Amino acid sequence: MPAIDPVITLERFNESHIEGITALYHDPMVARQTLQMPFPSRETWRKRLASDNERIIQLVALHQGAVIGSITLEQFSRVRRGHAGTFGMGVAQAWQGKGVGTKLLAAALDIADDWMNLRRIELSVYADNEAAIGLYRKFGFETEGILRDYAVRDGVFVDTLSMARLRRPPKAD
Incomplete structure (x- = not known):
């Protein structure tokens, strides 16, 4: 019988x-794949929640009421970059590889495309995070470059990939 x-x-x-969400990012295995500092306070998340900026969409994935993932989509505020945005995402270690990231990213891209009319979505991902890179490629993201020694993780400098997805307007007949 299938599960x-x-x-x-x-x-x-x-x-x-x-x-x-505080507990999610307290997990060292989640925090190490993001640019966030470990052990964020509840107040940090309260401030992010209070920012009531329509250019920032924050979603959580829940299982039986428990937060198991999150994504934040942000449209750039500069006028000449208003067609573009970025996102950050985290998924609880026990839920990685089970479709949570896919569900979060699909919802965020739906909002980006159909509600915010964003043409370009960009991101940075650690170059060794093969699962995340595979997910992003599945949604049409392409590598645009390597950022060498971009961030410190576990006491060493690590590279990231700069990736983006461009939404092209439909071709006229």
């Missing part, structure tokens, strides 16, 4: 998720 897929729901990040 039943767990129900994973997405919600807009709100006050009720602060404890869960």
Whole structure:
């Protein structure tokens, strides 16, 4: 008998998720794949929630009410970069490889394309994070360059890939 897929729901990040999202990024295996500092405080997340900026969309993935992932999509505020945005994402280690990232990214890109009309979405990802790179490629992201010694992780400098997805307008007949 095949295993039943767990129900994973997405919600807009709100006050009720602060404890869960704080716990998510307290996990060293999640924090090490992001540019966030380890052990973020609840207050850090409260401030992010309070920023009420329509150019920033924050979603959480939930399983039985527990936060198991998050994504933040941000449209750039500079006028000449208003057609572009970026995102950051984290998924609980126990849920990696189980479709949570796919669900979060699909929802964020739907908002980027159909509600924010973004033409370009860009990101940085650690060059050794093969699972994330595979996910991004599945959604049409392409590598644009390597940023050498971009960040410190586990006490050493690591490279990242600069990736982007361009949404092309439909061709006229």
